[in-house]
Amino acid sequence: MEQEYKYEVGVKLIEKTLPESDKVRKVWELLTTDVEVQAYLKMSNVFAVQRLRYNDHGPIHSRIVAGSALAIYKILTEKGFKPSVVADGVGDWEDSIIVTLMGAYLHDIGNSVHRTHHPIYSAMLTDRIAEKILSKIYGISEKAYMLKQEVMHAVFCHDEAYNCLTFEAACAKIADGTDMSSGRARYPYRAGKNDIHALSALSIERVELSPNGAKPLTINVYMSNETGIFQIDTVLGQKIATSGLAPYVEVRAYVKGKLFAVRSFETTHVIRQS
Structure with missing residues (x-):
């Protein structure tokens, strides 16, 4: 029987879609309290909104996209879609959700450097940030470095100029839109x-x-x-x-x-x- 539910995209959606996983919730806490991450998101709005008169690319947008990405992930996996991280043996389902969450939340931090080529800057900044956060969950391990690359891919591919090669990146990208x-x-x-x-x-x-x-x-x-x-x-x-x-x-x-x-x-x- 088809499930009769829907998710309204907005700032409160993450509260409904964040799974009951200590590991995933710890990553969310680290993302939203990290001084470096929050500074870059705030500067993204200084450049995008104040200087270019673009729409929101800061902390609120990141929160909304993260919630939407997890909702899309949930809808599609319940329909039988298998995440790329799992299918390709990079990690398990929790790892896959973490990649989706981090990719969605960090995708626009490159706007803190410049709007032009911001997907590249976003991926570059994510390199160190993802390593810092993932090391607190997985230690200094092969899995941490492999998942970091998955997050960087999701961040880079949020721009429509690039094709997503993973399910996790796709969820984050559609959520951005x-x-x-x-x-x-x-x-x-x-x-x-x-x-x-x-x-x-x-x-x-x-x-x-x-x-x-x-x-x-x-x-x-x-x-x-x-x-x-x-x-x-x-x-x-x-x-x-x-x-x-x-x-x-x-x-x-x-x-x-x-x-x-x-x-x-x-x-x-x-x-x-x-």
Whole structure:
């Protein structure tokens, strides 16, 4: 019987999706209390929001994406998808969740250096941060270094210019695209930015993740007007198309509660499921 549940993307989602695992919860605690991590996230917003008038790329965005990534992970694994970390013998299910969580939370820290080439800077900064955090869980071990590389891959591949090669990276990447409701756009809009990016984002009222649809993952986007479709096609859609999971994802857009559009996104790359 199909499970009747859905997850609303937002700051509280991580509280629902963080598993009852001491190891995973310790990683979450380390991420959210680490001075270096939090400084880089704050500086990401100094560059992105204050200097470039982009939307939120800081601590709140990272928290939202982490919660969304774990929700996507849960929905798809309950549908039978096997994480790459497990399938390829790199680690177990807990390790896989940790990779997803860290990749989602750290993906944008490179904005603290520059928006241009930020996926590269994000991966570079993640190198030391992931080693520091993972060593507190796994010690100085081969597994810690192997998982660090998985996290760096997830961080690097969050940008639509790069294809994800792992399930964990794909969950983090799609999750990044789901943080597109009006709250994320309020800062640049208040600063005077009123282009199609800001206006379309302001029209999005909420985003929900659901297993109850024609495809394994359904993303429901509720909008106040039709301009929000721009966000779906140019932001979320590109993330899905390069995630490696595009054939399994459907986006349903609603305007004032009525179905407005259904989107699926083509891809040339699909992550192996075996």
